[in-house]
Amino acid sequence: MILSSAVGAEDTALLVDTIRAAVGRADPADGRSERVYRDGPLDHDLWSVLGREIGVGALAVPETHGGLGTSYATVAAVLETLGAELTRVPVLGSVVAATALARCAEHPLARDLLEEIASGTRIVATVVPGDDLDTPGVGTFRAVDGGEGVTLTGRAEFVLDAAVADTVLVHAVDRYGSLGFYAVDGTHLTVESMQTTDATRGLARVHAENVPATLLTDRPDPGRVRDQALVALACDSLGVARACLDAAVAYAKERVQFGRVIGEFQAIKHMLAEVAVAVELADSSVAHAIWAVEEGTDRDLAEAAAIAALACGDAADLATATNVQVHGGIGFTWEHTAHLYYRRALGSSVLWGSADDHAQRLYLLATDSARSDDAPNPDRLREPASALFAPEA
Structure with a gap:
C-alpha cells in the first residue's frame, strides 16, 4: 500500500482500515x-x-471548499484500497472531477460542485480528454455562445459514471477554436449505459445536442486532467494487482495436491515471483507519480503518469491471470471473484489509453527531451572564436 512517509501516515492507515471494514460489512x-x-x-x-x-x-x-485537502498519498492509498475490494462506488470519478474543478475553483459553480462532491451529495463525471485535445481547435464537443447562453453539441464513449452522474464535465472548443472547460447538467444529456467486460464499473455513451452548459474556465489544462486521471486509475490497478497476488499466495499455501501444498511446486513459485516483481515495480511507479502530482512539473507528471499506467496495467493483467490459473478449476467458476478482478484489469488497461498509447507518449517525451538536450547553447554560440582556444591560465 502507498502510504505517505511524512506526518499523517498513521491517519491514512486508520482511514484505510475504516474503509475496509465498511466494505466488508x-x-x-x-x-x-x-x-x-x-x-x-x-x-x-x-x-x-x-x-x-x-x-x-x-x-x-481542497479544504477551502468543504473538503479535507489531504495529500495525494492518502488519496492514492484509498483508491488502491477500493480497487483491491472491487468497490462499485464513484470514488475514482470523483477524484478526477475534484482535481479538475480545483483548477477553476474561482468560478461559483465549480465551488458548489466541489462542496457537493465533498459531502457525497453529488456525483460528477468527467469526459477525460485524449491527445486530440492537446491542440486547441480540435475536439469532440463544440460550444456555441448564443444570445441565451452557451450550448454544447458532441458525443463521447466510455465515460466513467456518466449513467449515474448529476453533472458531467466536458472540454469543448468554440467557433474560434478556443478550448474551454464546461459543466453540463446530467438531465440535459442523452446517456446510454454500455455493456462492457467489467461489470463492476459503469461506463456510458454521452450525447449532447445543443444542451445548455456553463463555462467554468477558458484556460483549461486538458493534459494535466488526463495525466491525473491516469495516476488515479493506476492506483486502482495497483490495488487489483496486490489483492490478486495475496489471494493467489494464500490459496497456494493451503491447496493440497499429490500430497503437497501447491505452493511448494517450482512452477507455482516462479509464477508468483513474477507477479510479486511486477507489483513492486507498479508500487514504485505510483510512488513516483504521487511525487509528480504534488511537486513535479507538467512534464514530470506526463512522464510519471505514462509510466504508472504501463507498470500498473501490466501488473494487474499478470496478477489477475495468474490468480485464475493458481486457483485452477475453482478460479474459472462464476461464483468466484477471480474473474471479476480479471475483467476489471482488462477494462482498466484500455479505459484512458492502451499500453501502446502510453508507450508512444513516453517515446515522444523522451525524444523531445533528447532534442532539447542536444540543442546548442545560445550563450556558447555568442562567445568569440578566440575564447574557444584561449590558453589555460
Whole structure:
C-alpha cells in the first residue's frame, strides 16, 4: 500500500482500515459476483456509507471548499484500497472531477460542485480528454455562445459514471477554436449505459445536442486532467494487482495436491515471483507519480503518469491471470471473484489509453527531451572564436 512517509501516515492507515471494514460489512467477498450482476455497477448502500458518512469524496477536495485537502498519498492509498475490494462506488470519478474543478475553483459553480462532491451529495463525471485535445481547435464537443447562453453539441464513449452522474464535465472548443472547460447538467444529456467486460464499473455513451452548459474556465489544462486521471486509475490497478497476488499466495499455501501444498511446486513459485516483481515495480511507479502530482512539473507528471499506467496495467493483467490459473478449476467458476478482478484489469488497461498509447507518449517525451538536450547553447554560440582556444591560465 502507498502510504505517505511524512506526518499523517498513521491517519491514512486508520482511514484505510475504516474503509475496509465498511466494505466488508456492506459488500463482503462472499456472494459479491451475484450482487454485481444483480445490482449493477453502483452499490448505493456502500456509496451512502463511504461518500456521506466516511467522506471519501472529500479527500481530493481542497479544504477551502468543504473538503479535507489531504495529500495525494492518502488519496492514492484509498483508491488502491477500493480497487483491491472491487468497490462499485464513484470514488475514482470523483477524484478526477475534484482535481479538475480545483483548477477553476474561482468560478461559483465549480465551488458548489466541489462542496457537493465533498459531502457525497453529488456525483460528477468527467469526459477525460485524449491527445486530440492537446491542440486547441480540435475536439469532440463544440460550444456555441448564443444570445441565451452557451450550448454544447458532441458525443463521447466510455465515460466513467456518466449513467449515474448529476453533472458531467466536458472540454469543448468554440467557433474560434478556443478550448474551454464546461459543466453540463446530467438531465440535459442523452446517456446510454454500455455493456462492457467489467461489470463492476459503469461506463456510458454521452450525447449532447445543443444542451445548455456553463463555462467554468477558458484556460483549461486538458493534459494535466488526463495525466491525473491516469495516476488515479493506476492506483486502482495497483490495488487489483496486490489483492490478486495475496489471494493467489494464500490459496497456494493451503491447496493440497499429490500430497503437497501447491505452493511448494517450482512452477507455482516462479509464477508468483513474477507477479510479486511486477507489483513492486507498479508500487514504485505510483510512488513516483504521487511525487509528480504534488511537486513535479507538467512534464514530470506526463512522464510519471505514462509510466504508472504501463507498470500498473501490466501488473494487474499478470496478477489477475495468474490468480485464475493458481486457483485452477475453482478460479474459472462464476461464483468466484477471480474473474471479476480479471475483467476489471482488462477494462482498466484500455479505459484512458492502451499500453501502446502510453508507450508512444513516453517515446515522444523522451525524444523531445533528447532534442532539447542536444540543442546548442545560445550563450556558447555568442562567445568569440578566440575564447574557444584561449590558453589555460
